[in-house]
Amino acid sequence: MATHGEDDLQASTTEGFKVGEKKTLQEYAKLDQNDESLNRWKASLGLSSSPAIAVDPKDQRRCVIKALALEVQGRPDITIDLTAPGAVEALKKKPFTIKEGAQFRMKANFVVQHDLLSGLKYLQVTKRKGIRVAKNQEMIGSFPPNTPEKPIHEKKFEPDEAPSGVLARGHYEAISKFMDDDDHEYLKFEWSFDITKEWQK
Template identity: 55%
Template structure:
């Protein structure tokens, strides 16, 4: 975990927006049953199925969002997949750099599970530094999700395409801090990782 050393990495806020009152899955399922638009919203989150069948999750696991896997996707190359359920996965991210070829277009993909309650406004935050200086700060809105069920055991989110910097001055090692947070400012995962921009993939 980050220990909140980088206090500049927080979700953006929208003036006048207020986070709604937290409700259980059962309360959402019973809410305004005659409201068609609300019924469609609840169906899109799978709330009816979760209330009827019960959400899935590991017994005794109190987490509401479990990030299962992260992947780096570059067209024409095999995906680089990090299974975050493996022991030591986060430590390896911090100590073993990703190699990214300069100027290449890439995307990230997150695979995750939601359990116990509805998550509103899940987002991915990223802060990148080089030699202690912030060079990039990004925020990717992932959306709102109801608890997963046996019929839909996980969600996947493909992030917006990015382009690696290019040129001699851009090559080198970068340090990144990533967080998954929601509208209630709950932090579901925070980790540090490193990557290298190189002239080639070798």
């Protein structure tokens, strides 16, 4: 039996689209080394000759989400350090407060290790009083492993606007996850937020 929001958290797909054959970093490096256009394409991916860093050599995840932030126009960022003990669990218990009609967007900091990360995406289902009110999917992209020169990747999501009006105010619950083209799940969490008439002090 599916858990809360599990059926909703399926990535949308394009009919007929198939994920391409995966290659390792070494295979990409050797691929048509004399082809200038291909070399430019590999450079655009950020493939580097520098050694990749690893968050933890024992951690086999290809992607580690380090922090999430909420950017709001005219206000300091609200940043959650996901490496802190209990940080993920606290997201549901400590709601974000967003003023109705406010412009905002999410931001994620993450590390890629071991190999290329293909098609990272973010999915979110939002409910109010148990009824789904929104489903969002954000394509983040494909990334090479981080190196000492670039120790972290940062992705700013598309801007959004909080709903407004008396009916929009109240408490919302959301369930979100980060996954890739191969349906590998890197982080799944529940969180909540309140839409209010004014910012709380």
